[in-house]
Amino acid sequence: MAKKSLESLVIASKAKGVLKKAGCNTAGDAFNALNEYMYWLLGQAAKRAKANGRKTVRAHDFMS
Numbered sequence: 001m002a003k004k005s006l007e008s009l010v011i012a013s014k015a016k017g018v019l020k021k022a023g024c025n026t027a028g029d030a031f032n033a034l035n036e037y038m039y040w041l042l043g044q045a046a047k048r049a050k051a052n053g054r055k056t057v058r059a060h061d062f063m064s
Contacts, residue, residue, distance in 0.1 A: 009038045 012031045019026050045061040 006035060006039055008035050009042075010035045 010031050015031065015034065016026050041062065045057045048061040049055065049057045
């Protein structure tokens with residue numbers, strides 16, 4: 001089953017620049033994986049905020 005395509009949250013050229021400065025190349029699928037991780041991370045932060053009775057996601061909601 002194919003995954004539904006998600007809108008990109010990652011600016012690939014900026015992320016690629018950071019990796020290039022670190023001396024790394026990037027594979028073609030790297031940014032798709034990073035984008036999926038971003039969606040997961042945002043979802044987890046939203047769940048944590050809701051679990052704490054808030055609608056506002058705060059910085060500490062991204063920490064485990």
